[in-house]
Amino acid sequence: MSETISGRLTAAGHELDVRIYFEDTDFSGVVYHARYLHFLERGRSDFLRLKGFDHRALMEGAFGSPMAFAVRHMEIDFLRPARIDDIVTVETRSRLVGGARILLDQTIRRADETLVTAAVKVAVISPEGKPMRMPQGVMSGLAPPDAEAGG
Amino acid sequence: MSETISGRLTAAGHELDVRIYFEDTDFSGVVYHARYLHFLERGRSDFLRLKGFDHRALMEGAFGSPMAFAVRHMEIDFLRPARIDDIVTVETRSRLVGGARILLDQTIRRADETLVTAAVKVAVISPEGKPMRMPQGVMSGLAPPDAEAGG
Amino acid sequence: MSETISGRLTAAGHELDVRIYFEDTDFSGVVYHARYLHFLERGRSDFLRLKGFDHRALMEGAFGSPMAFAVRHMEIDFLRPARIDDIVTVETRSRLVGGARILLDQTIRRADETLVTAAVKVAVISPEGKPMRMPQGVMSGLAPPDAEAGG
């Protein structure tokens, strides 16, 4: 069960299925736009989790200096709306894993329809919120075989 | 997959596993109290779904007069906090299925620890928000074998 | 401005005006039930604030041992829905201020209509989440002239 609830690693990255509930919709009848950022964050968190890094362990320093990730920049297109009862799939791919930041491409789709696309820049910060470099073990665990080198 | 994402029917009612994400926590380090009501609503929605009734179909009149459910009363105990990365289980049992309302008992637990208990009264309303009686097909589909009769 | 944004102290307690935005509504066209708990929490926070106690200062130990408040029990009636663009008023009165807990009565109304009523029990906890007694300065600052003694 815990595999399914955390999505699945793929050749390209990670996929997570998300159900649309009442809480996600607004008075216009479709999903409130900011909710898609929650779904994207769930995808990133479960991608990390299946790579062996959960947020609490990162924050507690289980892999080196205590650290967290913080979103620094996002460019997002809201193409089509999701609706209540839908199941949508969040796809997450890392484009660049650097020492101090990660660039990711994410999409949300319903079957073959792309609903949302996002380019996301995530920075590494200390528990006090200061920029820092990722512990080496985290960085090598997250780097995809075909990612650009960078930092 | 869709069975797992919607939880499972049990002898007593329904169970749904929910992951705790960043979005669910607050500055105190644990889950924000109102988020548990979201988890409870997800449990009720998926219980309905596995019984054959999703919200959109109910609202569109697929089972008789168009209808929706609205929470009218809730008594809730917040016993222990859930934390980021936890998986918690939402248990839902219907205590009474009446023509115009349903009484449910719900709990949220993490393994053997009970975190939240709630007694919930849900009313049947029309799309315009007026009280109404449930279509017979919905009522008989939801009544558990051992529920009290009522209305 | 900061007075208005934080509401106002009254003979009975505190009042806060809250605007209903898109984010507060759901696909049924009215406010999502769990959102009212957010409005109630804003009312309690601003009541504390105007009494001289903000959350960060409490947590940092500005008034004695570091502490926070956590909701332990809530009984809530959802009587009528609020709608987008509405302004609703959250009323907060403390019924009992004890050493380890506070009992409050809260309502949400739109002009003369009562939309929601809630009886709330809030406990005092340490930053680690353990039950504790309120520093004396906080307790005497919060006790209303006519509150029951207790603890």
Next chain:
Amino acid sequence: MSETISGRLTAAGHELDVRIYFEDTDFSGVVYHARYLHFLERGRSDFLRLKGFDHRALMEGAFGSPMAFAVRHMEIDFLRPARIDDIVTVETRSRLVGGARILLDQTIRRADETLVTAAVKVAVISPEGKPMRMPQGVMSGLAPPDAEAGG
């Protein structure tokens, strides 16, 4: 009071003060990134409101064909975090008011510090979600004196 709660029109556009509550923060101790999109949406809604257009009236066709606004594209920089108890100011300026869309520049600042900047594209849609052109009365009401012409 209703003027203050809806912010204020300025030479450049609109400003709204927003309080940071528990609900806005997450386990990292600062505001959850998606919450800033809520604050931006509140700013846009209240800008519209002070220009004479609230969402319910737009949706009910009070100014011509029924319409709503939907966010289509957003580029957002999260520069510095807001914290609990902070008051932040959301600034909204329309850069281009076209027949079918509006481009806006928004910032969130705390006193003199810029926390978030966003470029937002909002489209005009019918109640069924189809693209449409704004009724003339809405368009002329929203166009700033110095906006680019466009559509």
